[in-house]
Amino acid sequence: MDTYLTSSAGSFKSTLIDQDLAHIARVMRPSMHGDLGGAILPAAYWRRRLLELLEAGHLTNSQLCAIDDLLLQLDDLCAKELLPLPVTTTRPAASRDANRHRVRGTR
Template sequence: MDRPLATLSGSSQAALIDGDIAHIARVMRPSLHGDLGGPILPAAYWRKRLYQLLDGGNLSHAQLCSVDSLLLQLDQFQAQPQLAWDALAPASAALFPPPYPAGTHQTA
């Protein structure tokens, strides 16, 4: 967040902070879970973003609570052991069963 917040009016500044908090809340968890290559952005990145908001010093009580909640989510995410991809459920545990019993096949 490299915006010069000190030059904005109070309501504009609050709206920008609200937008930043909403954005982080929306994308932090999917970014941390990532894909087969791992996290898209690490927890350290999100923690830095949240601390930048706190360091701005112009947060309302509701904004402080939101940032605190996001920091707690980060702590919880980092405290959980991450599953290895080979420890995930096997394909046989799929939601939808195969269209015909195993060992048989359809012929037309």
């Protein structure tokens, strides 16, 4: 009987971990992009959640791979966040066309 209860509890815990990983995979990227005010939830929050899952023990191979993949995605998002915004040196086409028409009209 004890074996059944332990197995049942372990299965339930594994299901909760799977659900948590699916949730993190779904919302981590959008929450870090956030809005004009910045990230809704920072990288430190997601890293802490993933490391807590890693410490849960008795993880399946697929759960370990999912955590590893999410940590790599998090590192990638953090690296992209630190890159400077691209600087454009050319004017947009609409702006060039407007100036050309204005110059022709003044001649």
